Amino acid sequence: MTKPRLAILGGTFDPVHKAHLACALYVQQLLQPEQVQLMPCHLPAHRSSPGVSPEHRAAMVKLAIAPHPGLSLQTLELDQHRPSYTADSLQQLALLYPQHQLLFVMGSDSLAYFKSWKKWQSILELSHLVVCQRPGSGRTDGDCAALLDQFGVATPKQLAVQQSGAILWLDNAPMDLSASQIRQLLQSPQPELAAPLLDSRVLDYIRQHQLYQAM
Ligand SMILES: Nc1ncnc2c1ncn2[C@@H]1O[C@H](COP(=O)(O)OP(=O)(O)OP(=O)(O)O)[C@@H](O)[C@H]1O
Ligand SMILES: O=C(O)c1ccc[n+]([C@@H]2O[C@H](COP(=O)([O-])O)[C@@H](O)[C@H]2O)c1
Numbered sequence: 001m002t003k004p005r006l007a008i009l010g011g012t013f014d015p016v017h018k019a020h021l022a023c024a025l026y027v028q029q030l031l032q033p034e035q036v037q038l039m040p041c042h043l044p045a046h047r048s049s050p051g052v053s054p055e056h057r058a059a060m061v062k063l064a065i066a067p068h069p070g071l072s073l074q075t076l077e078l079d080q081h082r083p084s085y086t087a088d089s090l091q092q093l094a095l096l097y098p099q100h101q102l103l104f105v106m107g108s109d110s111l112a113y114f115k116s117w118k119k120w121q122s123i124l125e126l127s128h129l130v131v132c133q134r135p136g137s138g139r140t141d142g143d144c145a146a147l148l149d150q151f152g153v154a155t156p157k158q159l160a161v162q163q164s165g166a167i168l169w170l171d172n173a174p175m176d177l178s179a180s181q182i183r184q185l186l187q188s189p190q191p192e193l194a195a196p197l198l199d200s201r202v203l204d205y206i207r208q209h210q211l212y213q214a215m
Pocket of ligand 2: 009010011012013039041045046047084085086087110116117118
């Protein structure tokens, strides 16, 4: 019998935007995990601190996923007040969900520097990687080529055959947007340009709490 799946989309979500949601929904539809959990990191290990608090980032994720059954918030990293490392989080998730197959979801820009992540080999021992295409990061960029050579490019069916260690390169339509672009727009003289890139509830929350404002 095939195992139930749990997909995890890790991120800073500063703020969560429409490409995150599109990616999560694409994975949900294609791979039918029991849930796609959006897991905000507490302190990213690899970049400067987020613009807003973990509480605000989590609240925005909750609002963005509210209309989508099957998408949920995973607070494991937020609950631990320390830098977040994916290998450690997946280790904990494997204990919490011993019956499940874990799928770690990322954008192709993340795969491009995956070999610099802490214990990246153990991530592939604990989960499959599901890679959502992002403009500017193709199969030959950064670490992608070497990883796809070493681990192969899996099909959705192949994910069922092995418990972990496969890389699935999705055929999603790439979406050219980022949280940094949104933060910049929100601080620009035309903050309304950020509106189409965000779920409307998230935009309302940002306005209500006066987040990402120009200093
Ligand atoms: N437009 C996108 N297409 C595909 N994947 C994306 C896109 N935006 C973000 N992701 C992926 O979602 C995950 C979380 O991303 P993150 O929260 O850092 O958002 P971001 O838009 O990349 O933020 P920033 O611009 O601040 O770096 C990462 O794996 C990232 O690659
Ligand atoms: O564990 C690591 O070494 C590591 C290094 C870089 C990124 N990550 C994770 O990758 C996810 C996306 O990161 P980011 O910066 O695009 O938000 C997020 O869950 C991070 O915790 C993890």
